[in-house]
Amino acid sequence: MIDLADVRAARDRVAATSRHTPLDYTHTFSAMTGAEVHLKLETFQRTGAFKIRGATNRIATLPEADRAAGVVTASAGNHAQGVALAATRAGVDAHIVMPEDAPISKVKATRAYGAEVELFGVDYSEAADRAHRIEREEGRYYLHAFDDPMVMAGQGTIGLEILDDLPSVDTVIVPIGGGGLISGIATAIKGEHPDTRVIGVQAAGASSVVPSLEAGERVELDAVETIADGIATRTVGESTFEVIRERVDEVVTVSDDEIAVALALLLERAKTLVEGAGAVPLAALLEGTVDYDEGETIVPVLSGGNIDLNTLTTVIVRGLAATGRYLRIRTVLHDRPGALEEFVAIVADAGANIYAIQHDRTSRDVAMKDAEIEVDLETRGQDHVEELVGALEDAGYVIDVLV
Amino acid sequence: MIDLADVRAARDRVAATSRHTPLDYTHTFSAMTGAEVHLKLETFQRTGAFKIRGATNRIATLPEADRAAGVVTASAGNHAQGVALAATRAGVDAHIVMPEDAPISKVKATRAYGAEVELFGVDYSEAADRAHRIEREEGRYYLHAFDDPMVMAGQGTIGLEILDDLPSVDTVIVPIGGGGLISGIATAIKGEHPDTRVIGVQAAGASSVVPSLEAGERVELDAVETIADGIATRTVGESTFEVIRERVDEVVTVSDDEIAVALALLLERAKTLVEGAGAVPLAALLEGTVDYDEGETIVPVLSGGNIDLNTLTTVIVRGLAATGRYLRIRTVLHDRPGALEEFVAIVADAGANIYAIQHDRTSRDVAMKDAEIEVDLETRGQDHVEELVGALEDAGYVIDVLV
Numbered sequence: 074m075i076d077l078a079d080v081r082a083a084r085d086r087v088a089a090t091s092r093h094t095p096l097d098y099t100h101t102f103s104a105m106t107g108a109e110v111h112l113k114l115e116t117f118q119r120t121g122a123f124k125i126r127g128a129t130n131r132i133a134t135l136p137e138a139d140r141a142a143g144v145v146t147a148s149a150g151n152h153a154q155g156v157a158l159a160a161t162r163a164g165v166d167a168h169i170v171m172p173e174d175a176p177i178s179k180v181k182a183t184r185a186y187g188a189e190v191e192l193f194g195v196d197y198s199e200a201a202d203r204a205h206r207i208e209r210e211e212g213r214y215y216l217h218a219f220d221d222p223m224v225m226a227g228q229g230t231i232g233l234e235i236l237d238d239l240p241s242v243d244t245v246i247v248p249i250g251g252g253g254l255i256s257g258i259a260t261a262i263k264g265e266h267p268d269t270r271v272i273g274v275q276a277a278g279a280s281s282v283v284p285s286l287e288a289g290e291r292v293e294l295d296a297v298e299t300i301a302d303g304i305a306t307r308t309v310g311e312s313t314f315e316v317i318r319e320r321v322d323e324v325v326t327v328s329d330d331e332i333a334v335a336l337a338l339l340l341e342r343a344k345t346l347v348e349g350a351g352a353v354p355l356a357a358l359l360e361g362t363v364d365y366d367e368g369e370t371i372v373p374v375l376s377g378g379n380i381d382l383n384t385l386t387t388v389i390v391r392g393l394a395a396t397g398r399y400l401r402i403r404t405v406l407h408d409r410p411g412a413l414e415e416f417v418a419i420v421a422d423a424g425a426n427i428y429a430i431q432h433d434r435t436s437r438d439v440a441m442k443d444a445e446i447e448v449d450l451e452t453r454g455q456d457h458v459e460e461l462v463g464a465l466e467d468a469g470y471v472i473d474v475l476v
Numbered sequence: 477m478i479d480l481a482d483v484r485a486a487r488d489r490v491a492a493t494s495r496h497t498p499l500d501y502t503h504t505f506s507a508m509t510g511a512e513v514h515l516k517l518e519t520f521q522r523t524g525a526f527k528i529r530g531a532t533n534r535i536a537t538l539p540e541a542d543r544a545a546g547v548v549t550a551s552a553g554n555h556a557q558g559v560a561l562a563a564t565r566a567g568v569d570a571h572i573v574m575p576e577d578a579p580i581s582k583v584k585a586t587r588a589y590g591a592e593v594e595l596f597g598v599d600y601s602e603a604a605d606r607a608h609r610i611e612r613e614e615g616r617y618y619l620h621a622f623d624d625p626m627v628m629a630g631q632g633t634i635g636l637e638i639l640d641d642l643p644s645v646d647t648v649i650v651p652i653g654g655g656g657l658i659s660g661i662a663t664a665i666k667g668e669h670p671d672t673r674v675i676g677v678q679a680a681g682a683s684s685v686v687p688s689l690e691a692g693e694r695v696e697l698d699a700v701e702t703i704a705d706g707i708a709t710r711t712v713g714e715s716t717f718e719v720i721r722e723r724v725d726e727v728v729t730v731s732d733d734e735i736a737v738a739l740a741l742l743l744e745r746a747k748t749l750v751e752g753a754g755a756v757p758l759a760a761l762l763e764g765t766v767d768y769d770e771g772e773t774i775v776p777v778l779s780g781g782n783i784d785l786n787t788l789t790t791v792i793v794r795g796l797a798a799t800g801r802y803l804r805i806r807t808v809l810h811d812r813p814g815a816l817e818e819f820v821a822i823v824a825d826a827g828a829n830i831y832a833i834q835h836d837r838t839s840r841d842v843a844m845k846d847a848e849i850e851v852d853l854e855t856r857g858q859d860h861v862e863e864l865v866g867a868l869e870d871a872g873y874v875i876d877v878l879v
Contacts, residue, residue: 116747176829177829177854178801344748345747346743382744385792398581452580
């Protein structure tokens with residue numbers, strides 16, 4: 074099992090490619106939680122996520138023969154970009170297999186960091202099979218995304234930075250996908266500061282760790298489904314599971330709606346973009362899924378910011394809708410003069426803002442001459458949504474809430 | 477006219493409410509431009525924008541009688557939030573009139589900072605009239621958003637911070653709405669460092685300064701139209717115009733598409749949210765609207781980040797579409813087995829990713845039994861869009877490009 078010395082040894086190596094990312098106190102989230110919240114802004118890391126740390130440490134510690142042969146890996150996301158830049162900086166050749174439907178933006182970024190990118194397979198599993206074939210055929214070193222002591226130690230440098238910048242930290246909250254990030258951070262934190270809590274968070278749709286801890290062995294899920302694609306793994310690694318069992322205080326889960334709300338709040342209040350996985354620790358804190366004392370010093374690790382901008386727009390709408398700040402309804406207007414004006418007046422009286430109205434007279438579900446409308450609205454919260462829908466229903470409208 | 481001493485005197489006062497915001501070197505935008513680009517991240521300012529600086533300096537220098545009477549102002553945006561927090565911190569009562577259709581998120585934020593908010597009028601102009609009536613009736617001090625020497629001096633503290641953090645700066649690029657921000661910054665920069673260029677940028681749909689400079693007097697536009705609502709003003713102030721004439725080297729304009737592209741890039745590459753006005757200086761740099769030498773040290777001032785999240789989703793799509801990375805097309809599928817599969821196969825062969833397909837058999841524009849589809853796609857750039865549309869047209873589809 075890796076120990077503190079491995080993480081300490083990783084630190085100088087990792088500095089060759091990676092920045093010591095900011096740890097920023099946040100008025101907003103401190104006020105919302107009653108804790109002293111400092112955000113570890115790994116979203117501002119080179120390549121947009123923490124993966125470059127582990128990849129850099131792994132490549133730096135490879136035997137010369139492996140470095141000469143080059144590395145290969147499979148990834149649809151942050152690991153691809155991290156390996157690409159780490160390898161290029163080390164003068165090591167990198168071949169990266171990405172699934173055919175990987176976002177074009179991520180494929181382009183990985184190529185721009187200097188790797189050879191091959192698009193192969195319908196999903197990560199097929200891409201990984203292809204990468205392992207290249208490992209065998211070309212004798213390249215397969216650089217695993219998490220289940221590797223040197224990768225874990227590299228990610229752990231985040232823990233050292235947190236302790237440097239905020240020695241009084243009480244609790245660190247970390248997302249768990251394959252477990253590489255939390256293994257490294259927990260090793261650093263517990264090694265230097267045994268009383269500081271390390272709490273892991275998984276997306277509810279990809280939560281293998283809680284049942285694994287209960288079973289005393291790794292459980293593999295049949296399927297995963299979450300908007301936090303960076304942590305959508307069916308199981309953690311063998312070596313990461315050992316570290317989690319030993320050094321992580323607690324593991325909790327959050328729902329996709331909770332993740333979307335936290336992501337939207339980080340944008341709106343902290344002006345900071347994170348990906349779904351990066352929002353998970355703050356989601357657990359805001360939802361009270363993590364217990365804490367008033368005034369406790371808490372660090373959510375915002376692990377990365379690589380979210381496809383089209384996905385982002387969907388997640389924002391979901392986050393706003395989940396908190397009653399965005400509402401899409403459908404209703405039918407009867408064909409008489411002033412029907413739309415009357416509807417709009419009720420909405421205005423209720424204090425909601427209209428973003429958009431789609432008006433459709435051709436829908437087959439309504440009587441001839443009536444019109445179906447879909448309305449997108451800005452609202453003030455769940456109570457306001459209920460008040461608005463109630464006012465419209467009182468006026469005789471049949472309201473279908475779509476989002 | 478204000479001078480350097482006014483800005484220096486503002487500095488300690490402003491520190492009571494505002495942070496010295498980061499000035500971050502950016503690999504990405506340096507590589508894209510060939511310049512050394514450092515971003516002044518005023519988007520991370522308290523209240524999300526620079527306005528709190530000027531409001532704080534103004535309130536701190538008011539006579540005691542005015543402080544006791546309280547302040548009043550009108551604003552739909554950043555000035556409202558800046559005045560609210562500055563007044564609350566100074567123990568001064570603030571009454572702020574916001575137009576009735578102001579985004580709910582901004583109304584809530586302004587109230588949360590401790591101001592009394594009144595919703596009045598269909599636009600800024602009606603809200604301002606109401607605020608002036610309150611000024612007369614209640615004897616409150618009207619706190620102007622830009623045309624006030626103490627407000628200008630407060631905003632100028634940004635210039636001092638830039639010089640502190642990067643004394644070698646060659647060029648500072650600043651958005652212009654009413655002119656308060658650039659007046660203050662130009663006064664600080666030219667006072668300390670006459671050789672550093674200060675360049676102003678307006679949105680093309682709200683660009684009164686270029687014609688004003690040509691005419692030698694302020695020109696007022698009849699109407700303004702831009703996605704950068706923070707700088708959608710019909711003219712600059714009297715006193716700000718004098719400073720701009722004297723101390724600003726050049727004023728240029730950028731289009732809404734250019735603003736949207738810069739905003740989307742800042743999110744995607746710097747993980748940082750700015751509002752439209754905050755994206756304007758980077759837009760001017762990326763588009764080559766500003767001349768510069770290879771390796772020149774340039775600071776775009778990202779003035780604020782308060783953009784309504786629903787507006788944001790629209791702007792992101794516009795930015796992606798403007799660079800050929802998002803495409804929405806409409807076409808007709810004839811009613812025979814496999815029609816959709818054939819269409820999808822051509823798209824896949826061209827290497828585009830499908831985000832969404834809307835399928836509509838009820839449209840009145842197509843023959844019975846045919847179906848109209850609308851398809852949202854991820855593409856790799858303008859060339860790729862042309863290639864994809866060409867391939868579909870070669871296969872016999874009539875393609876309507878919507879976005």
